[in-house]
Amino acid sequence: MIVEMRTYQTKPGMRTRFIEIFEAKTRPEHRRLGMRIAGPFLSVEDPDTFFFMRGFPDMESRETMKADFYEGRLWKEELEEVLMPMLERYDVVVVDDPEGRIAW
Numbered sequence: 001m002i003v004e005m006r007t008y009q010t011k012p013g014m015r016t017r018f019i020e021i022f023e024a025k026t027r028p029e030h031r032r033l034g035m036r037i038a039g040p041f042l043s044v045e046d047p048d049t050f051f052f053m054r055g056f057p058d059m060e061s062r063e064t065m066k067a068d069f070y071e072g073r074l075w076k077e078e079l080e081e082v083l084m085p086m087l088e089r090y091d092v093v094v095v096d097d098p099e100g101r102i103a104w
Contacts, residue, residue, distance in 0.1 A: 001036075002062050003102060004054040005093045014086040015048050021083060029074050030054065033065045036104045048088070055097075055104060062094075 010018050019040055027037055039052030056062035069075055 001097045001100065001102070002056045002059055003095050003097050004056075004062075005051070005095060006054060006090060007049065007051050007092075008090045009046070009049045009088045010086050011088050012048055015042070015050060018083060018086045019050065021079070025074065025079060026083075029069060029072070033068050034061070035065050035069075038102060038104055053102065055102065 008018070019042075022040065030037055034057075036055035037052060038055070040050045041052065043049035043051070056065060
C-alpha cells in the first residue's frame with residue numbers, strides 16, 4: 001500500500017474548523033473514491049497542527065484517485081476555496097507499506 005503522511009498547519013485558530021469540514025465532507029468523499037484515511041491526529045505541542053495518513057492500493061491508483069478528488073465537483077466548487085485559505089502550510093511524504101503495518 002502507498003501511504004501519504006500528511007502534516008497540516010492551519011492559520012492560527014483554524015484547526016478545529018478545518019477538521020470539522022474534513023470529517024463532514026473530505027473523509028466521506030475519500031472513502032467513496034477508495035482512499036483510506038487514518039487520523040486526524042492533533043499535535044499536543046502546536047494547537048494549529050495536525051497529521052493524517054491517506055492510503056492507496058498502489059501508485060497508479062493513487063494518481064487516479066487524487067485526480068478524481070481534486071478535479072471533482074466537491075473540491076473544485078466547494079472545498080478548495082474554503083479549506084486552502086485556512087492553511088499556513090502542509091507537507092506530504094509518500095511511503096510504501098508493503099507488509100501492511102498500518103492498521104486502517
